[in-house]
Amino acid sequence: MLEKTSYVEPHPPFPQGVCFKIVPTMTYRLATSLLRHPPTSPATVVRRLGLMSRGWERKRFYKEVSVYKTEEGYGVLLDHRKLRTPRRELLVLPTEPLALAVAGEWASQASLLQPSIMYLTSLCNTVQDNPHDRSRSSTVETILPHLHTDTVLYRQEEQEDLFALQSKEWDPLVNWFNQRFCTKLQPSASLDPPSLPPPLLSSVSLYLSQLDNWTLQGFWYAVQSCHSVIITSALMEGHLNVDSAVNLSRLEIRHQIDHWGSVEWQHDVEHQDLRSRLATSHLVAQLANWTI
Structure with missing residues (x-):
């Protein structure tokens, strides 16, 4: 059956x-x-x-x-x-x-x-x-708090080489996000969450609420996978491709691998799993709106 x-x-x-x-x-x-x-x-x-x-x-x-x-x-x-x-x-x-x-x-x-x-x-x-019976507005409200814990907004100054790598690869992405949503978001170098101005939250909320349901759910799926609203936004807007999004979201893991080596089974599976999840999110958003 x-x-x-x-x-x-x-x-x-x-x-x-x-x-x-x-x-x-x-x-x-x-x-x-x-x-x-x-x-x-x-x-x-x-x-x-x-x-x-x-x-x-x-x-x-x-x-x-x-x-x-x-x-x-x-x-x-x-x-x-x-x-x-x-x-x-x-x-x-x-x-x-x-x-x-x-x-x-x-x-x-x-x-x-x-x-x-x-x-x-x-x-x-x-x-x-919709197994969790979420409304569209509830999904938007679920996504927004992830800006407070966004991967690319937390830097580690105590590790100079890692901090330099984060600045080199993440700063251009933050700059793109600031231009896209007309804000001045700044990364945090401490355990304190970065300051999010109310206009930013309103702008991102409006952006998400205007997405069709398939794209919105794909967006949420990607945020859950890469722990970054900023990376997901860049992926959905075409600023990043899937491989770039994966590499940026795994920057700290890449740094650890460069220093300590790769655990072949674990790191490879995690990497490919994230690629598949982000590719799926992007694919659903694209094909659900495909017009011939």
């Missing part, structure tokens, strides 16, 4: 004892390729990327993946089954390119399904199901 196999969003629990092998480069490559060359069918997505998946001990239950038109938008078919969300609602995507991207994610699954790396389907499920 579709209801037993279509869940990919983390808010329902996974079966006890199931283990996952994370291969997040799949979603990153999918997002990058689709933004450059909009897909024409799920099959072309799979052929183009040569995606492989393996690791979750559940067999693929469908052969063909396709997209169908509805009155509200577009849906995804797994053979004759219509893809549903964790709340058992039919998944409805606002544009055909986004539906094709989700279909491509399902088509990329090989003999074993891996919901843990299906970031795109997971985010789309979250947008539609």
Whole structure:
């Protein structure tokens, strides 16, 4: 039954004892390729990327993946089954390119399904199901406090080499943000949060409230992933690409790796997972508003 196999969003629990092998480069490559060359069918997505998946001990239950038109938008078919969300609602995507991207994610699954790396389907499920029952205004109010703890606003003067690196790579981003939102935000070199002038909060709040729901949820997903409203804004506005956003958000980790070396499994997985999450956020925002 579709209801037993279509869940990919983390808010329902996974079966006890199931283990996952994370291969997040799949979603990153999918997002990058689709933004450059909009897909024409799920099959072309799979052929183009040569995606492989393996690791979750559940067999693929469908052969063909396709997209169908509805009155509200577009849906995804797994053979004759219509893809549903964790709340058992039919998944409805606002544009055909986004539906094709989700279909491509399902088509990329090989003999074993891996919901843990299906970031795109997971985010789309979250947008539609709204598992936390948040209103748009509530989502905006949830995002704004993250400016107080934004990664790029906290500097460590006691480590001169790290402080120099932070200034070199983060200052241009803060300058861009100040120009974009007509403010004079300054980083903090102490544990005290930076001062946020009320006009800034009003400006960012207005910006967020004008985003469509898919872009707003993608924005929030990215903020949760990289812990930075500033980096997310630059990504969504096209000032940064995904790789640049990842590198800026992991600046301190990069500095540690340069000095102490990399823990291959941990650091590599964290890096690729963040790439996939930010790529997914950007992809949903772009394809949900795609016009031909």
